[in-house]
Structures are given as structure tokens and as C-alpha cells.
Amino acid sequence: xxxxxxxxxxxxxxxxxxxxxxxxxxxxxxxxxxxxxxxxxxxxxxxxxxxxxxxxxxxxxxxxxxxxxxxxxxxxxxxxxxxxxxxxxxxxxxxxxxxxxxxxxxxxxxxxxxxxxxxxxxxxxxxxxxxxxxxxxxxxxxxxxxxxxxxxxxxxxxxxxxxxxxxxxxxxxxxxxxxxxxxxxxxxxxxxxxxxxxxxxxxxxxxxxxxxxxxxxxxxxxxxxxxxxxxxxxxxxxxxxxxxxxxxxxxxxxxxxxxxxxxxxxxxxxxxxxxxxxxxxxxxxxxxxxxxxxxxxxxxxxxxxxxxxxxxxxxxxxxxxxxxxxxxxxxxxxxxxxxxxxxxxxxxxxxxxxxxxxxxxxxxxxxxxxxxxxxxxxxxxxxxxxxxxxxxxxxxxxxxxxxxxxxxxxxxxxxxxxxxxxxxxxxxxxxxxxxxxxxxxx
Amino acid sequence: xxxxxxxxxxxxxxxxxxxxxxxxxxxxxxxxxxxxxxxxxxxxxxxxxxxxxxxxxxxxxxxxxxxxxxxxxxxxxxxxxxxxxxxxxxxxxxxxxxxxxxxxxxxxxxxxxxxxxxxxxxxxxxxxxxxxxxxxxxxxxxxxxxxxxxxxxxxxxxxxxxxxxxxxxxxxxxxxxxxxxxxxxxxxxxxxxxxxxxxxxxxxxxxxxxxxxxxxxxxxxxxxxxxxxxxxxxxxxxxxxxxxxxxxxxxxxxxxxxxxxxxxxxxxxxxxxxxxxxxxxxxxxxxxxxxxxxxxxxxxxxxxxxxxxxxxxxxxxxxxxxxxxxxxxxxxxxxxxxxxxxxxxxxxxxxxxxxxxxxxxxxxxxxxxxxxxxxxxxxxxxxxxxxxxxxxxxxxxx
Numbered sequence: 069x070x071x072x073x074x075x076x077x078x079x080x081x082x083x084x085x086x087x088x089x090x091x092x093x094x095x096x097x098x099x100x101x102x103x104x105x106x107x108x109x110x111x112x113x114x115x116x117x118x119x120x121x122x123x124x125x126x127x128x129x130x131x132x133x134x135x136x137x138x139x140x141x142x143x144x145x146x147x148x149x150x151x152x153x154x155x156x157x158x159x160x161x162x163x164x165x166x167x168x169x170x171x172x173x174x175x176x177x178x179x180x181x182x183x184x185x186x187x188x189x190x191x192x193x194x195x196x197x198x199x200x201x202x203x204x205x206x207x208x209x210x211x212x213x214x215x216x217x218x219x220x221x222x223x224x225x226x227x228x229x230x231x232x233x234x235x236x237x238x239x240x241x242x243x244x245x246x247x248x249x250x251x252x253x254x255x256x257x258x259x260x261x262x263x264x265x266x267x268x269x270x271x272x273x274x275x276x277x278x279x280x281x282x283x284x285x286x287x288x289x290x291x292x293x294x295x296x297x298x299x300x301x302x303x304x305x306x307x308x309x310x311x312x313x314x315x316x317x318x319x320x321x322x323x324x325x326x327x328x329x330x331x332x333x334x335x336x337x338x339x340x341x342x343x344x345x346x347x348x349x350x351x352x353x354x355x356x357x358x359x360x361x362x363x364x365x366x367x368x369x370x371x372x373x374x375x376x377x378x379x380x381x382x383x384x385x386x387x388x389x390x391x392x393x394x395x396x397x398x399x400x401x402x403x404x405x406x407x408x409x410x411x412x413x414x415x416x417x418x419x420x421x422x423x424x425x426x427x428x429x430x431x432x433x434x435x436x437x438x439x440x441x442x443x444x445x446x447x448x449x450x451x452x453x454x455x456x457x458x459x460x461x462x463x464x465x466x467x468x469x470x471x472x473x474x475x476x477x478x479x480x481x482x483x484x485x486x487x488x489x490x491x492x493x494x495x496x497x498x499x500x501x502x503x504x505x506x507x508x509x510x
Numbered sequence: 511x512x513x514x515x516x517x518x519x520x521x522x523x524x525x526x527x528x529x530x531x532x533x534x535x536x537x538x539x540x541x542x543x544x545x546x547x548x549x550x551x552x553x554x555x556x557x558x559x560x561x562x563x564x565x566x567x568x569x570x571x572x573x574x575x576x577x578x579x580x581x582x583x584x585x586x587x588x589x590x591x592x593x594x595x596x597x598x599x600x601x602x603x604x605x606x607x608x609x610x611x612x613x614x615x616x617x618x619x620x621x622x623x624x625x626x627x628x629x630x631x632x633x634x635x636x637x638x639x640x641x642x643x644x645x646x647x648x649x650x651x652x653x654x655x656x657x658x659x660x661x662x663x664x665x666x667x668x669x670x671x672x673x674x675x676x677x678x679x680x681x682x683x684x685x686x687x688x689x690x691x692x693x694x695x696x697x698x699x700x701x702x703x704x705x706x707x708x709x710x711x712x713x714x715x716x717x718x719x720x721x722x723x724x725x726x727x728x729x730x731x732x733x734x735x736x737x738x739x740x741x742x743x744x745x746x747x748x749x750x751x752x753x754x755x756x757x758x759x760x761x762x763x764x765x766x767x768x769x770x771x772x773x774x775x776x777x778x779x780x781x782x783x784x785x786x787x788x789x790x791x792x793x794x795x796x797x798x799x800x801x802x803x804x805x806x807x808x809x810x811x812x813x814x815x816x817x818x819x820x821x822x823x824x825x826x827x828x829x830x831x832x833x834x835x836x837x838x839x840x841x842x843x844x845x846x847x848x849x850x851x852x853x854x855x856x857x858x859x860x861x862x863x864x865x866x867x868x869x870x871x872x873x874x875x876x877x878x879x880x881x882x883x884x885x886x887x888x889x890x891x892x893x894x895x896x897x898x899x900x901x902x903x904x905x906x907x908x
Contacts, residue, residue: 241692289887294629294692295837299883302830306875307538313870314542433696440693476708483697483704487679490697491689 105178112182113173119193120166126200127159135199136206139341149341150206158196165189183443187451194458201466212461213345217353218418220450220457222247222428225356225411226435227442227449228363229404233279235367235444236400237380237393239504241297242282243408244432245304246275250412252308255423256316258325267325268352268413275409276402278304283401287394290506301432309425316423323422328352328414352414356450359407364446376400380500383507393507408432437486444500452489456482524838524845527884528852531877536565538876539869568867575862576855578602597741602858604744608816610854612637614753615808616832617850618760619673619801621841625764626797627777632680632695634829635702636673636802637809642706643672644810645726645820649716652732661733665814666752666807673806674799676702681798685791691798699829707822716820726820735815749811754847756804761843763800773797805832827875831857834878837885853878 133155138148169189173180198207226243233240250271257270278300285296316323328350336347367373375396378386383393415431416423434456442449459481540546540561549557574580578599586592586599616633623630630636647668651661676698683689709716711724718727735747764770776783776793784790813820835853839845860871884890 285883285887289890291883291886295882295886298631298830298833299879299886302834302882303876303879305830306872306877306879309872310538310870310876311542313872314868315544319544430700433693433700436693437697476704476711480701480704483700486697487683487689487694490693491683491687 102178109173109178109180112180113170116166116170116173120163120170123159123163123166123193123196126196127156127163130155130159130200132156133200134204135196135202136204137199138206138208138210140208140210140344148208153199155196155199158192158199162189162192162196165192183448183451187455190455191458194462198462198465207465210344212458212465214349215461215464216454216457217349218457219431219460220453221350221352221356221418222411222414222431223435223438223456224450224453225359225407225414226432227438227453228356228359228446229275229408229411230436230439231367231442231444231446231449232363232376232400232407233404234439234500234503235376235380236397237383237500237502237505237507238283238286238397238401238404239293239297240282240401240404241294241436242278242300242304242432243435244428244430245297245300245302246278246405246408247412247415247428247432247435248304248308248426249278250275250409251416251427252311252316252423253409254413255325255416256322258417259322259422262326264326264328267328267417268410271413271416272406272410275407275412276405279401279405279408280398282405283398286506287397293504293506305426308423312423312425325417325422327419328417350414350418352418355410360446360450367446377500379507380502383502383505387507397507411435434482434486437482437489440499441486441489456485459485520840523885523888524840524849527838527881530884531880532569534880535873535877536569538873539565539568564867568863568869571866572856572859572863574859575602576606576859593741597743600741600744602862603855604739604746606855606858607750607851608746608854609857610850611749611753611816612808612812612828613831613835613850613853613857614750614757614847615811616805616828617835617839617846618753618757618843619803619805619808620832621836621839621843621846622760622764622773622804623797623801624836624841625777626773626793627780628681628684628794628797628801629692630677630680630695630798630801631692631829631833632677632698632802633805633832634825635695635699636676636805637828638699638702638706638825639676639802640669640673640806640809641813641820641824642702642709642809643668643670643806644814645716645729647810648729648733648814649727652729658733662735662748665733665810669806669808669810670803671806673809674803676806677798677802678795681795681802684798685794699825703822703825706820706824710820710822718819724822728818729814729820730818733814735811745816747811747815749808749815752807752811756807757843757847760804764843769796830875831878834882834885837882 131154134152135155135158136150136152138150140148166189169182169185172185173182195209198212226247229246230240230243253274254267254271258264258267260266282293282296282300285291285299286293312323330348330350333347337343339347367376375386375391379391379393379396379400386396387393412428415427435453438449438452438456441452460479463479463481540558543561543564546557546561546564549560579602582595583599586595589595616637619636620630620633644665647665648661651664655661656664679698680689680691680694683694684691707724710726711717714721716726718725735749737745737747738751739746762770764774772783772788773793773796775786775788776790776797780790783793809824813824817824831853835846835849839847839849856874856877857871860874863869864871
């Protein structure tokens with residue numbers, strides 16, 4: 069017995085040393101860090117320059133092509149407003165933007181707010197790319213925006229869950245499993261009770277339960293948090309698929325949730341064009357915007373947030389001044405679980421199909437990428453989720469219109485972007501220093 | 511200390527984990543049975559009896575699927591040398607071994623990375639890319655272009671390269687810029703599946719005519735791996751032998767070679783390894799290359815020999831299962847092989863269970879998750895079995 073114990077403890081240590089926490093040593097010489105940042109800034113400038121050159125090249129080849137777009141003017145599915153823009157103009161704007169960003173990056177070096185500038189240019193780039201690929205076919209942009217959001221909502225809230233738990237010092241790769249469980253339980257609860265609100269509530273609760281289980285394994289038994297997360301991901305996939313095939317498929321009345329419909333905000337939803345895009349959306353969207361803002365405030369502006377961040381960075385220091393790190397981590401995991409399960413319920417309740425096998429399809433992992441891309445900041449992470457959502461929406465739109473581009477390439481984009489982001493080629497991000505490390509309370 | 515005692519104590523946690531997980535699985539079968547649930551309130555004892563009966567039927571189907579039907583085996587024994595009867599009697603156990611071949615490869619691959627302190631979740635992607643390599647080699651060099659033995663060797667080499675290349679990306683990124691291998695390998699799994707989808711639906715050289723389905727051409731027309739059993743209809747090919755040889759090689763490498771020692775040192779304490787002058791970056795990259803190459807070799811052999819076709823879902827859940835196997839087997843090659851055989855039995859038995867009792871094989875994923883949890887928290891496992899109602903001592907908690 070003693071031997072097995074020892075070897076398993078050895079494993080915990082082994083991979084604790086390999087968690088992403090040691091991305092950037094905190095106190096390693098300041099000058100070395102400054103130098104690294106300088107290098108990263110130059111790499112960014114180089115990448116922006118490449119993009120600028122490509123954009124100029126595309127612009128020169130796009131004269132005479134029109135990008136045809138449409139919006140729904142009064143309501144979804146109602147009257148369409150058509151307009152067309154010369155593709156060359158769109159690409160001209162994008163080229164100009166990239167040249168400006170390149171120059172600013174070169175001039176301002178490490179201080180340049182490159183994340184925000186990517187956030188500004190990315191939508192323009194996606195639209196220009198769409199226009200170019202459509203090659204004259206008309207695309208409805210309202211559909212494009214809503215489909216962006218339907219991807220970004222679960223990813224964005226999932227990312228928020230990741231941020232809350234990792235800020236507290238628990239590495240959370242189990243977002244995917246929680247999304248999946250939230251989706252199934254949400255669908256079942258909504259179908260059985262016939263009450264719309266039961267779906268999100270039940271989804272959030274199951275997410276919280278799994279999250280506490282993860283915390284329990286990680287805190288009480290000091291199971292490596294990556295392994296514990298893997299347990300939840302595999303287990304959730306197994307249980308939900310099993311239950312789907314055994315119960316939900318033969319008795320489909322348990323999988324006919326009350327869909328959460330879009331709500332029209334009075335007055336605002338009647339604004340032409342903008343109304344259907346921004347003020348006639350799923351309540352989940354408004355909830356996620358509220359949650360993102362709320363947690364941004366909580367993390368950076370309250371005592372709770374300060375303690376949370378302290379527990380994730382230097383739990384021993386936080387413990388010394390009297391913060392109950394273990395309790396705080398459990399609570400943070402509870403919140404993270406509620407959020408992730410809530411996000412999962414959206415997947416099953418927003419569409420028409422209810423729950424399906426592996427219905428989250430990797431969104432939980434993309435959420436982790438959004439966490440890293442957003443440097444553990446809720447607003448940036450939601451921005452990243454929107455960008456990933458646009459890639460996915462563009463893929464759906466293009467394949468629906470029969471554009472001859474292998475959809476697999478576009479479908480891989482979020483994953484490829486994620487790798488580039490995680491690799492930190494465009495600038496290092498620093499994880500909470502103690503995320504993934506077990507904490508011994510004296 | 512006597513050896514048998516040492517063995518027994520080593521096996522205690524893994525064996526207990528699997529049994530407890532199977533027991534919980536049985537509870538799951540009982541309490542997801544709609545008929546049982548429906549009668550639970552009106553006739554609890556009858557309902558539970560029904561449920562236990564169902565679970566027993568399911569597990570006995572699983573055992574028959576894994577090892578074979580005693581009745582058929584008896585007939586084969588009675589007949590003496592009737593080849594057909596023997597084939598039928600032996601098929602389940604042989605198929606279980608066939609099912610364990612990919613698990614041995616990916617389990618070994620993942621173990622090498624784990625030993626070096628790298629949590630390589632990319633077994634599925636590396637296996638898939640190995641299958642791509644093997645498929646390409648079979649299509650290019652098979653079908654009489656080169657003599658059969660050379661074609662087979664080329665299939666293996668291409669598989670090795672495919673897997674190693676796919677593992678090099680996260681290894682390099684981890685070593686050079688500290689990118690978390692957990693995220694990068696997961697992403698590469700998705701990309702590999704999309705890449706295969708692209709190949710088998712867009713490339714004429716690979717896609718099966720008349721190019722409707724997203725699958726590759728039948729590979730058995732190009733390369734056929736020789737079987738190793740005297741009964742022809744039992745499809746156990748040289749893949750299992752290569753798998754066992756790989757296990758021996760990995761064992762030698764990890765525990766007898768200098769490089770293996772360096773990798774294990776890096777896994778145990780990266781700071782100490784650096785202090786002793788062992789390059790941490792090169793250890794990480796080496797471990798990932800070896801890890802990916804082994805998984806890739808498995809992908810190539812299974813795609814060409816067993817499945818005989820490349821398709822986007824070729825890896826299935828092998829990546830997940832491999833993690834469970836590596837942990838249960840204590841990341842030791844002998845342990846990995848033994849555990850992979852057990853999981854192979856479960857897998858093939860599970861497929862028969864699904865056919866005869868319509869209990870989805872997905873249950874195995876759940877059981878694997880439980881096994882991983884129990885292995886990772888041995889106190890939990892021993893606690894459950896020893897004294898389920900007494901709380902464990904406080905020393906574990908705080």
C-alpha cells in the first residue's frame with residue numbers, strides 16, 4: 069500500500085511542475101522579462117506587417133467585385149435591407165488598419181494595447197474576408213451576428229467560469245464536461261417540469277455539483293487538478309452519452325425542452341437594422357453581458373476579488389493574513405460550476421433539438437483558449453469568444469452558401485488560433501501563479 | 511519481503527479501482543432503467559430485483575463477449591480439431607486482444623510523456639496522424655509497388671513519423687515558450703480529426719471511389735498485415751507482436767538507458783534535472799517525439815491491419831482510455847500492457863453487451879473516469895473499501 073501511495077504522490081508532484089503556471093517566472097530578473105516583452109512586441113509587429121501586406125495584396129486584386137450584404141430591418145425573418153460595398157474598399161480599410169497597427173506597435177513597443185486593436189480589426193477582417201469569399205453572393209449579416217453570438221455565449225460564460233476558478237488557484241480544464249452536463253440536465257429539467265427557467269437553473273446546479281467534486285478531489289485528496297479535470301470531462305461524456313442512448317432517445321419526451329426564446333426589448337428592438345441585431349436576442353445574451361460586467365467589477369474592485377486573486381497568486385501570503393484559502397477556493401469553484409452549467413444549458417435550450425451526444429463539441433476547450441487569450445480578464449475573454457464565434461459563424465455561412473472552400477480548414481481555425489495564443493508567440497500572458505498547485509493550510 | 515506479497519500490494523489499488531468502478535457502473539445500469547424507475551415506488555423490492563437481474567444479464571453478456579461463451583468452448587473441446595468450432599469459440603477472446611492493441615500503443619506513448627512530467631492528452635491526435643502516415647504509405651508503396659515486407663515496414667515508419675511530427679508541435683512549444691501541453695494537445699486532436707476529414711473528402715488519391723463517403727480506399731487491397739494465428743478467420747495480426755516488442759523497448763529505454771533516466775528525472779523534479787546539467791527542453795521534446803511516435807505506430811498498424819480504412823473518427827475514445835490505462839498501469843510498460851488487455855476485454859465485451867442488452871458501450875467511458883479518479887486518489891479507494899461509514903482521519907483533509 070505504501071508503495072502505491074508514494075508513486076501516486078510522485079505523479080502529483082511531477083505534473084504540478086509542468087502545469088502552465090510556470091509560463092513566466094514571476095520574479096525572474098526584471099531586465100530579462102523586459103527584453104522578452106520587447107521581443108514579443110517585435111514579433112507582433114512582424115505578424116501585423118504580414119497581415120498588412122496580405123491585405124494590400126488582396127485589395128489590389130479585388131477591384132470591381134462587390135460584396136453584397138443584407139440585414140433584416142424590422143425583425144428576424146422579416147424584410148431585408150440590401151446593400152453592397154466594393155470589396156476593394158473593405159480591404160482598403162483593413163489594409164489601412166493593419167498598417168496603422170503595425171506602425172503603432174513599432175513605435176509604442178510593449179506598451180501598445182494590441183489586444184484591443186485586434187478586437188477592433190478582427191470584425192472588419194472577417195467581414196472583408198466574407199465579402200471576398202462570397203464573390204457576389206448575398207450574405208445576411210443579421211444571421212451572421214446572431215450565429216456569432218450563439219457560439220460566443222457558451223464559450224464566453226465558460227471562459228468566465230475558467231477565470232473565476234483559476235484566479236482562485238484551481239486549474240479548471242473541466243469546463244467542457246460541465247457544459248455537457250449542464251446541457252443534458254438543463255434539457256431534462258426543462259422537459260419534465262415544463263417550466264422554462266428550470267433548464268438554466270438545473271444546468272447551473274449540476275455544473276456546481278461537478279465543480280465541487282473537482283474541488284474536493286483537488287483540495288482534499290490533492291489529486292492533480294489536470295487529472296481531476298480529465299476525470300470530469302471523460303465521465304461527463306460517458307454519462308451523458310449513456311443516458312442519452314438509454315433514456316432520452318427511446319423516451320424523447322424527456323428531451324423536448326421549453327426553448328428559451330429571444331426577447332424583444334420594447335422600443336429598442338424596433339430600431340431599424342440595429343434592433344434585430346442587438347435588442348431581439350436570447351435572454352442568455354443579456355445575462356452573459358451582465359455576468360461579465362459584474363465579475364469584472366467583483367474581481368478587480370472588491371475585497372472578495374482581492375482575496376480571490378491573492379489565493380491564486382500567493383495562497384500562503386493570503387493565508388498568513390487570515391484568508392481561509394480552502395474555503396475561498398471551494399466557493400470560487402462553486403461559482404465557476406454554476407456559471408459553466410448555466411452556459412451549458414444554453415447549448416441545449418437555445419436551439420430546437422434539445423440535447424445530443426457530445427453536443428458541446430469542444431466549446432469548453434475553446435473557452436479555455438479564450439481565458440488565456442483574454443489574460444484572465446473577463447471582458448477580454450468575452451472579446452476572444454466573440455472573435456472565435458465569428459470564425460465559426462463565417463464557416464457556417466460560407467458552407468451554407470456552397471462556397472468552394474474546404475470547410476475543414478475554417479473549422480480548424482479556432483483550434484489553430486488557440487495554439488498560437490497559448491504558445492504566446494504574440495505576447496506572453498501570465499497565469500495566476502498558483503493555479504494548479506495544491507495548497508497546504510497549516 | 512516476498513515477491514508475491516509485494517505484487518499483491520501493488521495490484522491492490524488498481525484492481526480495487528476497476529472493481530469499484532464496475533460496481534458503480536452496475537448501479538448506473540439499474541437506476542437508468544426506466545422500467546425499474548417506474549416500479550421503484552410501488553414495488554421497490556420487485557423493481558430492485560428486476561434491476562439487479564438486468565445488471566447481471568448485462569455483465570454476463572460482457573463476460574461472454576470478452577472471454578467467449580463456455581458452451582461454445584465446450585463444443586469446440588468436444589469436437590477435437592474442428593476448425594470452425596474453434597474459430598467460433600476463440601473469436602471473442604481474440605477480438606478482445608485485437609481491441610487492446612491500439613490501447614497498448616497509445617497507453618505506452620502517453621506513459622512516456624507522463625514519466626517526463628508532461629500531460630500529453632494528445633494521444634488521439636498522434637494516433638490519428640500515425641494512421642494518416644500509415645495510410646499514405648500503404649497507398650503509395652502497397653499494391654505491389656514494393657515487396658510486401660518492405661511496404662509493411664514503410665507503413666510502420668510513416669506511422670512513426672506522422673505521430674512524432676504531431677507530438678513535436680506541443681513538445682517544442684512547451685520546451686521553448688512554456689505553452690501548456692494540455693491545451694495544445696487537445697487542440698491538435700481536433701485539428702487532426704478535421705485534417706483527416708479534409709483528406710478523405712477532398713483528395714482523390716485517398717478517398718474511396720465513387721467519392722461520396724468521407725472514408726479512404728480499402729487498404730487491404732494495398733497492404734495486408736500477416737496474421738499470427740493458425741486459424742485464418744481470426745484476425746490477430748503482427749500488430750500485437752509489434753505492440754509487445756514496443757513495450758519491451760520502452761521498458762528498456764525508461765529504466766535502463768541514460769536518456770530514459772534523464773527523462774524520468776525531469777519528470778520527478780525539473781529543477782534538479784536542470785541543476786544536474788540535463789537539458790530540460792531537450793528532455794521534453796525527446797519525450798514528446800517518442801510518445802507521439804509510439805501512438806502513431808499504433809495508428810498506422812491498426813488503420814492498415816485491423817480497420818483497413820482511414821476515417822475521421824478513427825481514434826474513437828482511445829485517447830481517453832489511454833490516459834486511464836497509463837495511470838492504472840502506473841506508467842510502467844508491463845502495467846500498461848496488462849491494463850490494456852483488461853480494457854480490451856471490457857471494450858469487446860462491452861460491444862456484445864450493447865448488442866444483446868442494448869446497454870450503451872458509452873458506459874465504459876464513465877467507468878474509465880471513475881477508475882482514473884480512484885487511481886489518482888488512492889486514499890479514496892482504500893477508504894471506500896475499508897470503512898465506508900467512518901470518515902477518514904483528518905490528516906488527509908487539512
